[in-house]
Amino acid sequence: xxxxxxxxxxxxxxxxxxxxxxxxxxxxxxxxxxxxxxxxxxxxxxxxxxxxxxxxxxxxxxxxxxxxxxxxxxxxxxxxxxxxxxxxxxxxxxxxxxxxxxxxxxxxxxxxxxxxxxxxxxxxxxxxxxxxxxxxxxxxxxxxxxxxxxxxxxxxxxxxxxxxxxxxxxxxxxxxxxxxxxxxxxxxxxxxxxxxxxxxxxxxxxxxxxxxxxxxxxxxxxxxxxxxxxxxxxxxxxxxxxxxxxxxxxxxxxxxxxxxxxxxxxxxxxxxxxxxxxxxxxxxxxxxxxxxxxxxxxxxxxxxxxxxxx
Numbered sequence: 274x275x276x277x278x279x280x281x282x283x284x285x286x287x288x289x290x291x292x293x294x295x296x297x298x299x300x301x302x303x304x305x306x307x308x309x310x311x312x313x314x315x316x317x318x319x320x321x322x323x324x325x326x327x328x329x330x331x332x333x334x335x336x337x338x339x340x341x342x343x344x345x346x347x348x349x350x351x352x353x354x355x356x357x358x359x360x361x362x363x364x365x366x367x368x369x370x371x372x373x374x375x376x377x378x379x380x381x382x383x384x385x386x387x388x389x390x391x392x393x394x395x396x397x398x399x400x401x402x403x404x405x406x407x408x409x410x411x412x413x414x415x416x417x418x419x420x421x422x423x424x425x426x427x428x429x430x431x432x433x434x435x436x437x438x439x440x441x442x443x444x445x446x447x448x449x450x451x452x453x454x455x456x457x458x459x460x461x462x463x464x465x466x467x468x469x470x471x472x473x474x475x476x477x478x479x480x481x482x483x484x485x486x487x488x489x490x491x492x493x494x495x496x497x498x499x500x501x502x503x504x505x506x507x508x509x510x511x512x513x514x515x516x517x518x519x520x521x522x523x524x525x526x527x528x529x530x531x532x533x534x535x536x537x538x539x540x541x542x543x544x545x546x547x548x549x550x551x552x553x554x555x556x557x558x559x560x561x562x563x564x565x566x567x568x569x570x571x572x573x574x575x576x577x578x579x580x581x582x583x
Contacts, residue, residue, distance in 0.1 A: 301399035305332045315376045316364040329375045345395035350377045353384040412521035418443040419521050434500040441492040444485035456512045459497045461504035469495045
């Protein structure tokens with residue numbers, strides 16, 4: 274049974290770990306998304322209290338590598354509430370041939386769900402296609418839930434880096450919970466710890482420690498400074514009491530997610546009613562994958578040994 278436990282461990286990791294870069298295409302054009310970030314000043318946009326610019330770092334290439342013609346495309350972003358935002362040419366900045374930054378003016382609380390690449394202006398590029406973004410990273414226990422929306426901004430000088438994260442905290446307990454920036458720790462890829470020195474509410478500015486009522490949620494930014502320029506944030510830890518803490522993996526650069534269609538039959542695809550973004554859906558999908566592994570293994574044995582339930 275040791276291999277079964279190991280297989281389940283790998284399957285659970287596969288089911289829950291999002292990652293960049295993302296890849297998709299229509300057979301003629303390939304799209305790679307390296308990540309997203311919010312920049313209130315991108316493209317000369319005048320920052321307001323309720324809007325910002327969500328920037329997608331992307332690359333478009335042709336599957337025919339000998340064809341170096343630029344890909345003519347329009348871009349639209351769909352959020353979690355199915356609102357659609359279109360990118361104007363003022364907010365598309367080409368870095369190199371095919372590699373660009375695409376900006377969308379959106380409400381600050383926007384959660385990006387998908388990017389649609391419209392190729393109607395390019396007669397040789399085929400039909401439009403859509404790339405979904407990873408689900409939001411979260412961690413939870415009986416007392417608290419953490420939700421990670423991404424990096425608000427990151428700046429690097431010659432000797433240090435400053436990172437601002439967009440997070441939400443929910444009090445799952447029946448009692449009030451004190452919350453303060455000093456309770457948050459950011460770890461880099463080597464396990465080095467950085468302390469947050471400022472907790473900023475949705476109205477920017479330093480605030481005093483506060484208390485969350487039971488079932489109350491606050492979304493805010495966390496600022497970490499004096500990071501090594503080489504440090505990559507991989508884990509956010511929240512110590513909500515002297516003896517309890519919650520850790521969340523925020524390293525979205527750790528893997529590759531592909532949206533390319535598969536020709537083989539999918540034995541563990543979720544139905545519209547059973548999306549794997551939920552905990553129940555993830556567990557069900559993991560069980561299905563484990564059942565497939567067990568079936569393949571049992572077929573190599575001389576006699577089937579029955580059906581196991583997790």
